[in-house]
Amino acid sequence: MLKIIISIVNHLLEKSKENLISAKLLIDSGFYNSSLHCAYYSCLQLIKYVLIEFHDYYEFDFDNDSTKNKGGTHKYIIGSLTTAISINITAQKANRYKEDLNKVKLRREEIDYFPQKIIKTEDEASKVYQKCAEIHIELIKIYNL
Amino acid sequence: MNTQILLTIDIIKKLAKNFQEATFRYIVMPDDTNLVEVSPITIYQNDDFQEKKLDMLMEFSTQFPYESLIFISEQDIITLIDKPHYIIGKGKEEQSKELELMLAIKEPNYNFLKDYKEQFINPDKLKLSEKKQSLQSYRNLAQPQATKYKLSSVSYS
Numbered sequence: 001m002l003k004i005i006i007s008i009v010n011h012l013l014e015k016s017k018e019n020l021i022s023a024k025l026l027i028d029s030g031f032y033n034s035s036l037h038c039a040y041y042s043c044l045q046l047i048k049y050v051l052i053e054f055h056d057y058y059e060f061d062f063d064n065d066s067t068k069n070k071g072g073t074h075k076y077i078i079g080s081l082t083t084a085i086s087i088n089i090t091a092q093k094a095n096r097y098k099e100d101l102n103k104v105k106l107r108r109e110e111i112d113y114f115p116q117k118i119i120k121t122e123d124e125a126s127k128v129y130q131k132c133a134e135i136h137i138e139l140i141k142i143y144n145l
Numbered sequence: 146m147n148t149q150i151l152l153t154i155d156i157i158k159k160l161a162k163n164f165q166e167a168t169f170r171y172i173v174m175p176d177d178t179n180l181v182e183v184s185p186i187t188i189y190q191n192d193d194f195q196e197k198k199l200d201m202l203m204e205f206s207t208q209f210p211y212e213s214l215i216f217i218s219e220q221d222i223i224t225l226i227d228k229p230h231y232i233i234g235k236g237k238e239e240q241s242k243e244l245e246l247m248l249a250i251k252e253p254n255y256n257f258l259k260d261y262k263e264q265f266i267n268p269d270k271l272k273l274s275e276k277k278q279s280l281q282s283y284r285n286l287a288q289p290q291a292t293k294y295k296l297s298s299v300s301y302s
Binding site: 078 | 174176178180199200202203206210211212213214215216217221222223224
């Protein structure tokens with residue numbers, strides 16, 4: 001059982017890194033909408049990794065039918081991180097990351113579900129990437145990843 | 146849901162009092178995200194505003210850790226709000242009929258927009274009996290201007 005958990009957690013970290021690298025490569029290739037998707041999920045995967053590895057969360061806490069995330073899995077993951085990292089950084093900074101992530105979340109939903117919404121410029125895609133990369137850097141610092 | 150909206154409006158009012166040259170346009174998104182557009186951008190970018198904003202985000206987060214409140218500006222990554230539910234700024238204050246309806250429903254965790262979408266956009270998802278009951282409660286609240294509300298909400302979805 002322990003082996004399985006370790007394996008899931010490691011996969012999350014690897015997938016997260018891969019998605020962030022992909023986000024940058026996609027911007028460089030002009031695929032801005034797909035880049036946002038990768039950047040956002042890279043953050044979610046990293047946060048899940050951190051919560052499971054360092055904060056006693058379990059994979060099933062993030063299942064759709066878990067009683068803990070009634071308001072939605074993504075909201076639950078983002079909210080849990082804010083509470084978790086408030087110990088390591090100021091609550092103000094934690095809430096700024098929460099706001100940034102929620103903005104990317106909302107933009108991701110627009111892009112994925114509404115055909116008329118698209119990212120038109122490299123500048124816009126880079127802004128999203130930058131926000132996600134900042135969150136990665138902060139978590140790498142806090143958890144010594 | 147109700148208390149989230151009331152807290153957000155309270156937060157916006159506090160900010161409007163502190164930044165009297167700013168206009169705040171608020172909308173409750175279908176996933177319950179509370180989205181507030183701040184203009185002009187000079188105020189949004191101002192350090193005092195950013196500091197005050199973070200205090201307000203903390204206040205919101207303390208009460209609703211798993212919900213989201215977002216402030217955006219005209220240069221943000223989020224699309225600007227077309228039809229706000231609430232506007233305050235420069236001595237003006239307006240509230241939409243949709244917001245009045247949302248606030249009129251007192252059940253905890255009731256999501257007006259989600260319910261609305263299920264009824265009118267994905268009606269097959271609901272069983273007929275549930276649908277009838279749900280529609281009746283909506284009609285009781287929304288009459289006599291139900292058609293008008295329907296049209297304005299559908300435009301986002």
